[in-house]
Amino acid sequence: xxxxxxxxxxxxxxxxxxxxxxxxxxxxxxxxxxxxxxxxxxxxxxxxxxxxxxxxxxxxxxxxxxxxxxxxxxxxxxxxxxxxxxxxxxxxxxxxxxxxxxxxxxxxxxxxxxxxxxxxxxxxxxxxxxxxxxxxxxxxxxxxxxxxxxxxxxxxxxxxxxxxxxxxxxxxxxxxxxxxxxxxxxxxxxxxxxxxxxxxxxxxxxxxxxxxxxxxxxxxxxxxxxxxxxxxxxxxxxxxxxxxxxxxx
Amino acid sequence: xxxxxxxxxxxxxxxxxxxxxxxxxxxxxxxxxxxxxxxxxxxxxxxxxxxxxxxxxxxxxxxxxxxxxxxxxxxxxxxxxxxxxxxxxxxxxxxxxxxxxxxxxxxxxxxxxxxxxxxxxxxxxxxxxxxxxxxxxxxxxxxxxxxxxxxxxxxxxxxxxxxxxxxxxxxxxxxxxxxxxxxxxxxxxxxxxxxxxxxxxxxxxxxxxxxxxxxxxxxxxxxxxxxxxxxxxxxxxxxxxxxxxxxxxxxxxxxxxxxxxxxxxxxxxxxxxxxxxxxxxxxxxxxxxxxxxxxxxxxxxxxxxxxxxxxxxxxxxxxxxxxxxxxxxxxxxxxxxxxxxxxxxxxxxxxxxxxxxxxxxxxxxxxxxxxxxxxxxxxxxxxxxxxxxxxxxxxxxxxxxxxxxxxxxxxxxxxxxxxxxxxxxxxxxxxxxxxxxxxxxxxxxxxxxxxxxxxxxxxxxxxxxxxxxxxxxxxxxxxxxxxxxxxxxxxxxxxxxxxxxxxxxxxxxxxxxxxxxxxxxxxxxxxxxxxxxxxxxxxxxxxxxxxxxxxxxxxxxxxxxxxxxxxxxxxxxxxxxxxxxxxxxxxxxxxxxxxxxxxxxxxxxxxxxxxxxxxxxxxxxxxxxxxxxxxxxx
Ligand SMILES: Nc1ncnc2c1ncn2[C@@H]1O[C@H](COP(=O)(O)OP(=O)(O)OP(=O)(O)O)[C@@H](O)[C@H]1O
Ligand SMILES: [Mg+2]
Numbered sequence: 007x008x009x010x011x012x013x014x015x016x017x018x019x020x021x022x023x024x025x026x027x028x029x030x031x032x033x034x035x036x037x038x039x040x041x042x043x044x045x046x047x048x049x050x051x052x053x054x055x056x057x058x059x060x061x062x063x064x065x066x067x068x069x070x071x072x073x074x075x076x077x078x079x080x081x082x083x084x085x086x087x088x089x090x091x092x093x094x095x096x097x098x099x100x101x102x103x104x105x106x107x108x109x110x111x112x113x114x115x116x117x118x119x120x121x122x123x124x125x126x127x128x129x130x131x132x133x134x135x136x137x138x139x140x141x142x143x144x145x146x147x148x149x150x151x152x153x154x155x156x157x158x159x160x161x162x163x164x165x166x167x168x169x170x171x172x173x174x175x176x177x178x179x180x181x182x183x184x185x186x187x188x189x190x191x192x193x194x195x196x197x198x199x200x201x202x203x204x205x206x207x208x209x210x211x212x213x214x215x216x217x218x219x220x221x222x223x224x225x226x227x228x229x230x231x232x233x234x235x236x237x238x239x240x241x242x243x244x245x246x247x248x249x250x251x252x253x254x255x
Numbered sequence: 256x257x258x259x260x261x262x263x264x265x266x267x268x269x270x271x272x273x274x275x276x277x278x279x280x281x282x283x284x285x286x287x288x289x290x291x292x293x294x295x296x297x298x299x300x301x302x303x304x305x306x307x308x309x310x311x312x313x314x315x316x317x318x319x320x321x322x323x324x325x326x327x328x329x330x331x332x333x334x335x336x337x338x339x340x341x342x343x344x345x346x347x348x349x350x351x352x353x354x355x356x357x358x359x360x361x362x363x364x365x366x367x368x369x370x371x372x373x374x375x376x377x378x379x380x381x382x383x384x385x386x387x388x389x390x391x392x393x394x395x396x397x398x399x400x401x402x403x404x405x406x407x408x409x410x411x412x413x414x415x416x417x418x419x420x421x422x423x424x425x426x427x428x429x430x431x432x433x434x435x436x437x438x439x440x441x442x443x444x445x446x447x448x449x450x451x452x453x454x455x456x457x458x459x460x461x462x463x464x465x466x467x468x469x470x471x472x473x474x475x476x477x478x479x480x481x482x483x484x485x486x487x488x489x490x491x492x493x494x495x496x497x498x499x500x501x502x503x504x505x506x507x508x509x510x511x512x513x514x515x516x517x518x519x520x521x522x523x524x525x526x527x528x529x530x531x532x533x534x535x536x537x538x539x540x541x542x543x544x545x546x547x548x549x550x551x552x553x554x555x556x557x558x559x560x561x562x563x564x565x566x567x568x569x570x571x572x573x574x575x576x577x578x579x580x581x582x583x584x585x586x587x588x589x590x591x592x593x594x595x596x597x598x599x600x601x602x603x604x605x606x607x608x609x610x611x612x613x614x615x616x617x618x619x620x621x622x623x624x625x626x627x628x629x630x631x632x633x634x635x636x637x638x639x640x641x642x643x644x645x646x647x648x649x650x651x652x653x654x655x656x657x658x659x660x661x662x663x664x665x666x667x668x669x670x671x672x673x674x675x676x677x678x679x680x681x682x683x684x685x686x687x688x689x690x691x692x693x694x695x696x697x698x699x700x701x702x703x704x705x706x707x708x709x710x711x712x713x714x715x716x717x718x719x720x721x722x723x724x725x726x727x728x729x730x731x732x733x734x735x736x737x738x739x740x741x742x743x744x745x746x747x748x749x750x751x752x753x754x755x756x757x758x759x760x761x762x763x764x765x766x767x768x769x770x771x772x773x774x775x776x777x778x779x780x781x782x783x784x785x786x787x788x789x790x791x792x793x794x795x796x797x798x799x800x801x802x803x804x805x806x807x808x809x810x811x812x813x814x815x816x817x818x819x820x821x822x823x824x825x826x827x828x829x830x831x832x833x834x835x836x837x838x839x840x841x842x843x844x845x846x847x848x849x850x851x852x853x854x855x856x857x858x859x860x861x862x863x864x865x866x867x868x869x870x871x872x873x874x875x876x877x878x879x880x881x882x883x884x885x886x887x888x889x
Contacts, residue, residue, distance in 0.1 A: 024630075061809055063805055063808060063809055086813075086814060089811075089812065090812045090813060093809075093810065093811060093812035094607060094812045097809075097810075098809050100806065100809075102802075104802075104838075105799075105802035105803075105805070105806060106802075106806045106809075107806065108802075108803035108806045108807055108827070108830060109826070109830065110467055110826050110829065110830055118810060119810045122810060122811055122812040122813050123607060123610055123812060124610035124813070125608075125610070133600075133602060136600040136602070136603075137600070139593065139597070140595065140596075140597060140599070140600060141595050142592060142593035142594050142595040142596070143592075143593070144593055145592055145593070150467075150470070150471040150830075150833060152830075152833065152834045152837050152838075153471060153833075153837060161595075166810065167810070168603065170607075170810060171602060171603050171606075171607050173606065187594075187595075188595055191595040191596055194596075195599070198598070198599050199599070199603070202599060202603065202604040
């Protein structure tokens with residue numbers, strides 16, 4: 007095998023938005039197959055930006071992002087082969103569920119991903135209905151996604167990614183707006199997916215559920231830099247660290 | 256279809272304003288009667304949506320661009336008069352804030368894309384639907400046809416305005432001063448690109464949006480599709496009939512615009528548009544399917560149009576079928592909310608089966624166009640910060656500034672002298688520096704917009720195809736003439752000055768002040784409130800669109816086939832409309848809960864002082880010099 011090729015890797019990445027706002031500074035990190043990673047940080051520390059880079063939606067202002075050793079850049083992702091491999095491997099549930107929904111009905115929304123994988127019509131249909139049943143949203147199938155309640159939208163957004171069955175699942179604040187029963191269900195689902203061998207990356211402020219869904223964490227400071235990375239439990243035990251990152255009062 | 260200032264003679268622009276003035280007045284009166292408060296956000300979202308739709312354009316020979324309009328859709332949703340107002344406002348925002356389409360040519364642009372497109376489209380729609388209520392499938396198909404015809408008619412009208420320019424505005428040597436293409440080039444260039452590209456796009460957008468809104472916002476369609484507008488309706492129907500009969504007339508007569516022009520116009524104005532004869536063989540091959548026109552007789556010309564129309568309609572019909580076919584799926588019976596849970600489905604535990612990569616491409620131009628649009632909107636946000644700084648032009652009182660800039664624009668439009676234009680350009684640069692505008696960005700913005708609108712016209716002018724004159728050099732049978740280069744440079748320079756003025760004006764004036772200056776110049780409050788809402792919703796619409804593209808990118812593994820791309824454009828725009836509507840309804844509620852009623856709040860403007868008079872005098876001097884030097888006065 008020679009040297010180990012990481013699933014996802016960032017090397018010295020910085021990101022600035024067009025209006026000049028700094029969102030990330032000197033970030034290096036790696037993700038291996040089977041990782042259960044949590045991204046922690048206060049509001050505005052750059053979690054969502056980091057995840058969007060990991061999903062190849064935006065590209066580093068400096069530094070590189072790698073997927074299985076290949077650079078993720080606008081150019082590289084316009085090549086059909088890499089694009090296809092990357093998009094079917096990495097799925098991303100946005101922080102803003104509203105922004106993630108672009109299809110005419112809930113059913114079309116969920117069927118979009120499987121359609122992209124070249125599955126047959128019947129398989130796509132089966133997957134779509136499996137997922138809707140799994141999330142308890144079958145009754146919404148004909149509704150337009152943007153005329154749903156906040157929590158319903160989030161469930162549809164999660165369903166639309168689950169139906170692609172990606173190997174890497176990135177969740178940005180997935181518990182936002184879910185009722186307690188649905189939150190518990192989502193925690194259970196994430197652990198089930200992990201035991202099926204999926205890699206998960208979760209950005210969240212909900213510290214209490216964290217130990218169930220992650221064993222490694224990366225903490226971003228308000229200066230948009232990594233202040234700590236490593237096993238979860240020592241990080242959660244380090245009061246000073248959490249306070250300096252504004253994660254606890 | 257946005258005509259920039261440099262392509263129309265001031266006389267044409269003035270006539271267009273004179274024609275539009277009463278139409279706008281009627282529109283304001285009708286709208287203030289019929290616009291319920293819930294409809295104001297709808298109209299503004301509609302206008303913002305039209306803005307987004309129009310940004311996806313391709314350059315068209317003849318000097319402007321081809322794109323869908325959204326006019327018929329808006330007219331069906333809010334009625335023709337309100338739609339006319341919405342589109343006029345949206346065009347004004349484009350001209351004032353983004354330099355798309357001229358400020359002085361706003362009247363002409365509103366005539367084509369507002370009046371003609373709305374009333375032909377809506378009239379034909381009502382004609383086809385008859386007196387039934389407007390929610391059946393038949394009415395949706397009718398809307399598609401009407402939208403297609405409405406767009407093509409608007410392009411015809413634009414082509415007509417452009418095409419008469421060489422005949423009415425040229426210097427003694429016969430060099431064109433404004434649009435250099437005669438009717439025989441301008442009309443087919445505009446009409447055929449719209450028949451083949453923009454018209455089908457418009458129809459697809461209209462059909463998809465209506466079919467979708469019928470399900471997501473049934474109350475919208477039910478409310479406004481009833482025939483309830485007396486005069487508007489009669490006017491619209493009349494126009495639609497004229498239009499339906501025109502192609503028949505063309506064929507029956509054995510004459511068409513191309514042929515009609517040379518002989519008739521020469522007699523009418525005593526001038527054969529310079530170089531039009533030579534233009535034909537060169538310009539022709541550049542146009543797809545243009546080979547039809549100008550062949551032996553008017554019959555063939557008419558046939559050319561009909562064939563293009565047929566292809567366009569076939570595209571639309573094909574899409575409508577796909578759309579309707581997809582919609583015939585029986586809705587599932589509504590079950591009650593289920594509980595989430597159970598074990599993972601089997602396929603989720605296993606890796607995905609391997610599959611082949613679909614090799615189809617397409618779609619990236621959409622993303623590029625979107626990027627352009629976002630940059631523009633972002634730069635408009637950035638311009639508000641410049642506008643709030645202290646600086647030379649920022650200190651001029653808004654009303655004086657509005658009047659002054661209009662005079663300056665006029666002086667650019669009438670000028671025929673190189674020297675005067677160069678001096679004006681320098682003055683623009685100096686005053687932007689004095690207003691602390693970032694010069695590099697400014698020059699780049701002006702340059703890019705000028706190039707987009709200008710090169711496609713200037714290049715053929717420089718070659719001796721449309722301008723007579725002594726030859727500079729000649730290769731491969733293409734000649735470059737002194738007169739041609741002179742004309743081309745003049746047109747480009749005038750274009751750049753006009754765009755530069757518009758952008759400078761925008762950069763140094765915050766939106767609120769601009770609105771207040773129009774208020775003190777007598778523009779009704781309803782219009783300004785709607786304009787301001789439209790301006791707000793513009794950002795919402797563009798951001799919503801950007802989100803949708805990003806969400807799609809995140810899950811899009813394969814490419815897009817042609818059919819998928821059409822479906823994407825259709826359903827995408829329908830969803831965009833509904834999404835921004837849903838969002839702006841909330842925004843409107845939020846504004847109301849903070850007790851919003853109208854813009855602008857009656858806040859007195861500063862009284863005129865020294866700097867304002869200096870600015871106005873400078874503008875008047877520029878106009879006088881430009882007019883005098885240009886040989887208008889012997
Ligand atoms: N579209 C944007 N344009 C400009 N700046 C942005 C944009 N999105 C985010 N930012 C800025 O980038 C920084 C990082 O934002 P990001 O959304 O990544 O934070 P976050 O850690 O996800 O915060 P939260 O916990 O609130 O979700 C912030 O300072 C934010 O203001
Ligand atoms: Mg975030």
